[in-house]
Amino acid sequence: xxxxxxxxxxxxxxxxxxxxxxxxxxxxxxxxxxxxxxxxxxxxxxxxxxxxxxxxxxxxxxxxxxxxxxxxxxxxxxxxxxxxxxxxxxxxxxxxxxxxxxxxxxxxxxxxxxxxxxxxxxxxxxxxxxxxxxxxxxxxxxxxxxxxxxxxxxxxxxxxxxxxxxxxxxxxxxxxxxxxxxxxxxxxxxxxxxxxxxxxx
Amino acid sequence: xxxxxxxxxxxxxxxxxxxxxxxxxxxxxxxxxxxxxxxxxxxxxxxxxxxxxxxxxxxxxxxxxxxxxxxxxxxxxxxxxxxxxxxxxxxxxxxxxxxxxxxxxxxxxxxxxxxxxxxxxxxxxxxxxxxxxxxxxxxxxxxxxxxxxxxxxxxxxxxxxxxxxxxxxxxxxxxxxxxxxxxxxxxxxxxxxxxxxxxxxxxxxxxxxxxxxxxxxxxxxxxxxxxxxxxxxxxxxxxxxxxxxxxxxxxxxxxxxxxxxxxxxxxxxxxxxxxxxxxxxxxxxxxxxxxxxxxxxxxxxxxxxxxxxxxxxxxxxxxxxxxxxxxxxxxxxxxxxxxxxxxxxxxxxxxxxxxxxxxxxxxxxxxxxxxxxxxx
Numbered sequence: 327x328x329x330x331x332x333x334x335x336x337x338x339x340x341x342x343x344x345x346x347x348x349x350x351x352x353x354x355x356x357x358x359x360x361x362x363x364x365x366x367x368x369x370x371x372x373x374x375x376x377x378x379x380x381x382x383x384x385x386x387x388x389x390x391x392x393x394x395x396x397x398x399x400x401x402x403x404x405x406x407x408x409x410x411x412x413x414x415x416x417x418x419x420x421x422x423x424x425x426x427x428x429x430x431x432x433x434x435x436x437x438x439x440x441x442x443x444x445x446x447x448x449x450x451x452x453x454x455x456x457x458x459x460x461x462x463x464x465x466x467x468x469x470x471x472x473x474x475x476x477x478x479x480x481x482x483x484x485x486x487x488x489x490x491x492x493x494x495x496x497x498x499x500x501x502x503x504x505x506x507x508x509x510x511x512x513x514x515x516x517x518x519x520x521x522x523x524x525x526x527x
Numbered sequence: 528x529x530x531x532x533x534x535x536x537x538x539x540x541x542x543x544x545x546x547x548x549x550x551x552x553x554x555x556x557x558x559x560x561x562x563x564x565x566x567x568x569x570x571x572x573x574x575x576x577x578x579x580x581x582x583x584x585x586x587x588x589x590x591x592x593x594x595x596x597x598x599x600x601x602x603x604x605x606x607x608x609x610x611x612x613x614x615x616x617x618x619x620x621x622x623x624x625x626x627x628x629x630x631x632x633x634x635x636x637x638x639x640x641x642x643x644x645x646x647x648x649x650x651x652x653x654x655x656x657x658x659x660x661x662x663x664x665x666x667x668x669x670x671x672x673x674x675x676x677x678x679x680x681x682x683x684x685x686x687x688x689x690x691x692x693x694x695x696x697x698x699x700x701x702x703x704x705x706x707x708x709x710x711x712x713x714x715x716x717x718x719x720x721x722x723x724x725x726x727x728x729x730x731x732x733x734x735x736x737x738x739x740x741x742x743x744x745x746x747x748x749x750x751x752x753x754x755x756x757x758x759x760x761x762x763x764x765x766x767x768x769x770x771x772x773x774x775x776x777x778x779x780x781x782x783x784x785x786x787x788x789x790x791x792x793x794x795x796x797x798x799x800x801x802x803x804x805x806x807x808x809x810x811x812x813x814x815x816x817x818x819x820x821x822x823x824x825x826x827x828x829x830x831x832x833x834x835x836x837x838x839x840x841x842x843x844x845x846x847x848x849x850x851x852x853x854x855x856x857x858x859x860x861x862x863x864x865x866x867x868x869x870x871x872x873x874x875x876x877x878x879x880x881x882x883x884x885x886x887x888x889x890x891x892x893x894x895x896x897x898x899x900x901x902x903x
Contacts, residue, residue, distance in 0.1 A: 465570055472577045484577070488584035496595045503570035508598050517595035520626050523619035524591045 383410060384418035385433075387426040392418055395433055402436040404475035424470045431459070431467055435479050456486045461503065496521055571596075575603040587612045591623070594630070605630045612638035614665075616645075624650040628657045636663040640691075644670040651676035655683025663689040667717070670695065674702035681709035688712050693719035693744065700724050704732035713737045719746035719770070730755030734762025741765050746796070747773040756781035760788040767791050772798035772840065782807035786814035794838035798872075803844045805851035811836065812854040837861040842874035852882045860885060 383400040385393045400406040400419075409419045421429060435455060442448055456464060468487065471479035491499055496517065500507060509517065573581075578600060582589050590608060594601045608631055613620050620639065624646070628634075637654065639646055646669045654661070661684040666672065672695055680687070687710045692698060703724040707713065716733070718725045725748035733740065740763040745751050751774040760766070760781075766789040771777060777800050785792060787810070795811075797803055815835055836859040841847060852873070856862050862871045863884040873879045 461570075465573070468577060469574060472574060480580070484581045485584055488581050491581070491589070491593075492585055494592065496592055499592065499596050505569070505571045505597050505600075507596075516626065520591055520623065521595055523622050523626075524588050524616070526618055 379410065380417065385429060386418040386420045387424055387429045388422055389426055391426040391429075393426075393429060393433060395437070396440075399433065399436045399440050402439065402476050402478055403432075404477075406474065421474060423473045425466070428463065428466045428470050431463065432470055432474065432476065432479055435482070436476070439478055452482050453486070456483065495525070571599045573600070573603070575607045578603050579607045586615075588615065591627070601630075606633060609633055609660075610636040612640075614638050614640040614642075617643065618645070620645045621647050621650045625653050628653045632657050633660060634658045635660050637661060638665040639669070640665045640667045641669060644668060647671055648673055648675040648679070652679040655679035657683075659683060660686065662686055665691040666695060667691045668694040670697065673697055674699055677702040677706045681706045685709050686712060689715040691717040692721060692724070693717045693746075695721055696723065698724040700726040700729040703729045707732050707736040711736050712739060714739050715742040716740065717742075717744040718748060719744045720748070722748055722750060726750045727752055727755035727758075731758045731762075734758040738763060739765060741791075742768045744768075744770040745774055746770050749773065749775060752776040753778055753780040753784075757784040760784040764788055765791060768794040770794075770796035771800060772796045774800060775802075778802040779804055779807040779810070783810040786810040790814070793836060795836065796838075796840040797844055798840045798842045800844060801846065803841070804846045805848055808847060808851035808855050811839075812851075812858040815858040835859040835861060838870045838872075840872040841876065841879075842872050843876070845876060845878075847876060847879060849879055849881050852879055856882055856884055863887075 379397060381397060382394050383397050383406060385395065385400065385406065387393070397410065400410070405421070406419050410417075424432070435452075438451060438455070439448065456467075459467065464483065464487070468480070468483040471483055490502070494502065499505070507514065578593070582593050582604070590604060590611060594604045611627075611631060611634055613623055613627075616623060620641065624639065628650075637658065639650075646666065648671075651666070651672060652675070654664075656679075664680070664684070664687060666676075669676075669692070674697075677698060680690075690706075690710070690713060698721055700723065703718075703721075707729075713733075716737070725745050727750070730745075730751065731754075733743075735758075743759070743763075743766065751771070753776070756771070756774075756777055757780065759769075761784070766785070769785065769789075769792065771781070777797075779802070782795075782797070782803065783806070785795070786807075797807075836855070839855065839859075839862055841852070852871075856864070856871060863869060863886065864871050864873075864882060865884055865887040868886075871882070871884065873882070
């Protein structure tokens with residue numbers, strides 16, 4: 327499991343570094359400064375009237391570890407997208423419910439999906455990507471996708487899990503996921519009855 | 528907090544992710560991070576919306592399996608499941624409904640359509656006793672049910688907006704009347720084949736109680752006559768789809784009433800209504816003119832394909848003549864005779880094959896091979 331260095335950089339959170347971060351500019355500021363400089367006697371083009379979007383986004387995991395990614399990659403999560411686009415300039419974006427290795431995996435997924443060619447079918451790649459993960463990581467990744475509101479990752483992980491449990495019966499699901507039965511005897515009996523009816527064809 | 532950072536700095540770069548994870552899970556018990564969500568200890572703590580999403584990708588039988596895995600999953604599903612279908616159940620639907628309904632109290636949509644009639648009144652009573660949020664219920668082909676079921680539903684499920692009891696030939700019209708007096712929000716009612724239940728009396732009750740009705744299927748309800756349909760037209764001005772196929776008693780009066788009172792009518796089925804004459808057709812054609820209120824309305828509705836009749840079935844209405852039907856076709860641009868969007872059904876009416884929608888005429892003029900006028 328290699329961490330690709332070209333787009334995902336993990337940095338320590340240090341004082342000097344924050345000055346290098348590109349923060350979205352306040353639109354009023356942009357207009358005023360251009361006016362003062364006297365550079366534009368022509369009309370300010372529409373694009374510069376919108377808040378400038380940073381090229382890179384900084385994400386902060388549960389452990390306060392930071393990841394720098396391209397904006398397009400991060401926009402696959404609604405939480406990240408909203409944090410950037412609503413102009414609050416919240417940078418880094420805190421993702422307190424997501425631990426660093428899980429966030430790294432999510433980023434790996436998003437990056438692959440952004441880099442995909444037009445109409446490229448990624449189902450095989452997705453399956454291999456998720457199939458490589460242990461159950462615990464899969465669980466955490468699904469939960470993280472849910473929390474970060476990333477439709478692409480959520481759909482993928484849920485479908486993967488759904489396919490695993492498709493034909494399973496109660497005991498098999500418990501076994502596979504290591505879940506202990508915590509029903510009373512009576513509840514367990516009723517459950518078995520229901521399942522017997524459901525599977526009798 | 529320190530223990531986390533230590534763990535992170537020891538994070539291996541390859542392979543050891545699982546080990547790292549195990550260590551993190553252990554250390555999490557020593558203290559929670561501020562701002563972090565509840566620590567999930569494993570699959571039994573899967574968040575409800577996540578579990579629901581996964582199960583919805585499998586099938587409804589999986590709902591039963593999953594709710595039997597552990598209390599966490601059961602509670603999540605019983606709280607969150609709003610749609611359930613047991614139509615796949617070949618033999619034990621009755622038992623399952625009686626067992627599951629008390630748990631799945633948040634159900635809004637429930638399908639109990641049967642291929643082999645299994646459902647009994649006791650099961651419907653359980654549904655009515657526990658699933659008070661029910662909006663959409665499909666009981667089609669429940670041959671074994673009696674009026675007791677309708678009475679139970681009237682009391683337990685007053686918020687019903689969609690009810691399908693097609694094929695339930697045992698229900699009486701007084702029980703249906705009773706139901707409509709309690710379930711006043713009904714928008715969609717399927718009474719196809721309910722010969723006993725769908726009488727003029729019942730239609731009058733529906734007209735009185737269910738003013739929001741939009742879709743009504745009275746297919747093969749031979750007892751329906753003009754009296755019932757006229758009441759319906761005046762009581763349910765929002766009607767969009769009405770199927771009167773096989774309602775052999777009705778005459779032009781019914782269609783005239785519908786044309787006058789139901790401006791939103793999109794789909795009308797008159798298959799086998801052999802008393803229908805050109806008068807009914809002209810009343811439909813002219814209703815379009817009458818409904819124009821102002822200049823803006825008329826401009827909009829003349830170009831808006833979605834307004835006015837989109838489907839009309841006049842198969843076996845052998846008294847109709849081409850000019851009358853053509854007038855309807857001309858009034859409603861959404862009615863089509865062209866093969867791609869065939870929505871004016873004239874099976875068995877050999878004399879009507881000359882009727883064409885505007886697009887068939889255009890393609891004819893464009894010099895393409897003329898469409899074969901085919902009667903079915």
